Amino acid sequence: MEHKRKASSLEDLINNRRSIRKYKPTMPPEEWINSMLRCALMAPSPSNSQPVRFFRISSAGKRENLYQALVSGKQELLRAIKSKKEAKRLKSLINTYYRFSEFMFKAPILFAAGTIASYAGFSKKLFEEDILTHNKREETNLDITVGLALKGFILKGEELGLGTCILTGPLAFIPNVEEILGINDVRIKCFITAGFPDEKPGMPPRKSITEIFSEI
Known part of the structure; x- marks a missing residue:
């Protein structure tokens, strides 16, 4: 089967991209996935540390273990809210995010992305030398870096005609994902x-x- 690439301007790619939760069973070409990863790799990072890592979850066993952890995590959260005043609202919230999470196991390709724990940025180095009392910038730096890498990844996917979706919700159900x-x-x-x-x-x-920008 021959796959044709879509040609668009950057602004078109940004405007047309959507979070896709329903996929065709056809597996995308490996070179396309590698192209998306190369674009992610080009993202800026603190001191060019390049701390972002991608893991393609191809093992059926690992996918099943993740799914079972998602199901168990949902049940644990539902048990935890039983005595809460807003139990009904919280139950609806949990069930909604569960539905928005479980589709990932039906996607042809599933990645987990994260950052190396040994990353040592500017603020961490100052913290280790007792110059800063709290290394509050480290996680912020890492989160920004992941976001920039993912932006390149998903926009390249859009250019190739692939859909993507970034999910953080499942981590609330699966605390021991690593x-x-x-x-x-x-x-x-x-x-x-x-x-x-x-x-x-x-x-x-x-x-x-006007809602997101102001001049000061």
Whole structure:
């Protein structure tokens, strides 16, 4: 089967991209996935530390273990809210995010992405020398770096005609994700699905420029 690439301007790619939760079973070409990873690799990072790591979860066993952990995590959360005043609202919230999480196991390609735990940025170095009393910038730096890498990854996917979705919700259900995946020295920040889209979601509401920008 021959796959044709889509040619678009950067702004078109940004405007047309959607979070895709329903995929066709066809597996994307490996070179396309490698191209997406190369674009992720080009993201800026503190001191060019390049701390972001991607893990493609291809093992059926690992996928099943993750799924069972998701199910167990949901049940644990539902038990934890039983005595809460807002139990009904919280139950609805948990069930909603569970539904928005479980689709990832039906995606042709599933990644976990995170950052190396041994990352040592500027603020961490100052903290280790007792110059800063709290290394509050480290996680912020890492989260920004992951976001920049993911931006390149998903926009390249859009250019190739692939759909993607970034998920952080499952981590609330699966607190021991690194243990399940057998990953050391990396903190998983999110999951990413990829594949040929089998849906065409509309544009979700967006804020205006005046709502997000001010001159000071």
